[in-house]
Amino acid sequence: MTNKTINFDSNPPVATNEYDTMAQRVLPGYEVMHTMALSVLKATLPEKANLLIVGAGSGMELVKFGKGNLQWQMLGVDPSSNMLAIAQQKIEQHGLSEQVELFTGYTHDLNTTSLYDAATSILVMHFLPDDGSKLAFLQDIAQRLKSSATLILVDMYGERGTPEFERMISIIKVFWQEMGIDDTVKIREFLETMNKSVYPIPEMRVMELLQQAGFGNILRFYTGLWTGGWVATKNSW
Numbered sequence: 001m002t003n004k005t006i007n008f009d010s011n012p013p014v015a016t017n018e019y020d021t022m023a024q025r026v027l028p029g030y031e032v033m034h035t036m037a038l039s040v041l042k043a044t045l046p047e048k049a050n051l052l053i054v055g056a057g058s059g060m061e062l063v064k065f066g067k068g069n070l071q072w073q074m075l076g077v078d079p080s081s082n083m084l085a086i087a088q089q090k091i092e093q094h095g096l097s098e099q100v101e102l103f104t105g106y107t108h109d110l111n112t113t114s115l116y117d118a119a120t121s122i123l124v125m126h127f128l129p130d131d132g133s134k135l136a137f138l139q140d141i142a143q144r145l146k147s148s149a150t151l152i153l154v155d156m157y158g159e160r161g162t163p164e165f166e167r168m169i170s171i172i173k174v175f176w177q178e179m180g181i182d183d184t185v186k187i188r189e190f191l192e193t194m195n196k197s198v199y200p201i202p203e204m205r206v207m208e209l210l211q212q213a214g215f216g217n218i219l220r221f222y223t224g225l226w227t228g229g230w231v232a233t234k235n236s237w
Contacts (some may be wrong), residue, residue, distance in 0.1 A: 020058055020086075025179045026121070028172075028189060028224030033124070034060055036222045037152050038068045040231050041118060044150045047071055049117040052105050052144060056125030059087030065120075066096040077103045077110065107140040118150040123227075126155040129199045130209075138213035147236040151215055154222065154229040162213045165200075168226050175225060203228060 024030045041051070048071045053061050056076030065072060071166070078084050081104050091100050103110065119141050128134050129175065158165045176187055201209075206228070207218055215232035222229030 005073065020060070021046075023060075025181060026176065028175060028227055029114065029222070033154055033222050033224060033227065033229055034064045036229065037061070037120060037122065037154065038064055038136075040152060040221055041065065041120075044231070045069075045072075046116055049073075050114075051075070052107075052110075052116040052119040052141070053077065054119060054121040054141060056087055056102065057083045058196065059090040061120055061122055062087060062100050063094050063096065066091075066099045067094060069135060070099070074097065074100045075110075075114075075116075076100060077107055078090060079104065079106055107137070107144065110144055112143050114144070115146045116149060117146055118152070119145055120152040120154075122154040122196070122229075123152065124153070124155070126157075126198045126200055130201050130205065134199075134201070135209050135212055138209055138215070142214045142234055145234045147234060149212075149234045151232045151234065153206070153232070154227065156194075156198055156226050157203055157206055157228045158200045158226050159202045160200065165226075171195050172225060184207070200226070206230065213217060 027033075045051075046168055047069070049069075051065065051072055051074045053065070053074055053076040056062055057080070058077045059076070062074055062076050065074060068227055076084070076087060078087070084102050088102060091097055091102075121137075121141065125137055128137055138153075145151070158168060173187055176190070181187060181190075203220070207230075210218055210230070210232050214235050216235050217233040218230055219232075220228055220230050
């Protein structure tokens, strides 16, 4: 397992103040994936529930889920104080301060005495290499969930170097142009950032890691070109 962790403040893969705008243009179905994630949670959770939002970032999930159910309580965890500062502004703007608490750090920094009914990890795990770091990440989440709790995982996926992945990149380039990013230099920069900072894995490997971390009942609920979303249940044994 790597000891290296990305510093999202001093050396973020994406500039903090550009994240929201860029994500909506670069990530296929960015807003829709959050609506689908909310739909999964509402179909699964009781009216009152405690949610752990891993990689809360600039607050997209916190606002979406908080407005989606006013009785849910959420803890948003993120290592970037800059990103959480943006999230805090959004929380206050939408009147969600009573529902949401923020924690600067990583999931493994949290105590294991407070257990949650559900957790979400949206566009987080793909920043970790598959050298034990991804598995440890999922295990850290599992340790903080109640038995039979729900996990939502959304990440870039696929196997680099395969014809399928190269074909997907060619589609992604056109997608970005359709989204108004017609600067070839900018597109090349995006791909270089992805190559340096993102570690996609095949879907079968995603399923394997989830199972190794103690999750079952896995269902893919979202696909946006090279972005996938899965819902899983923490095993009760």
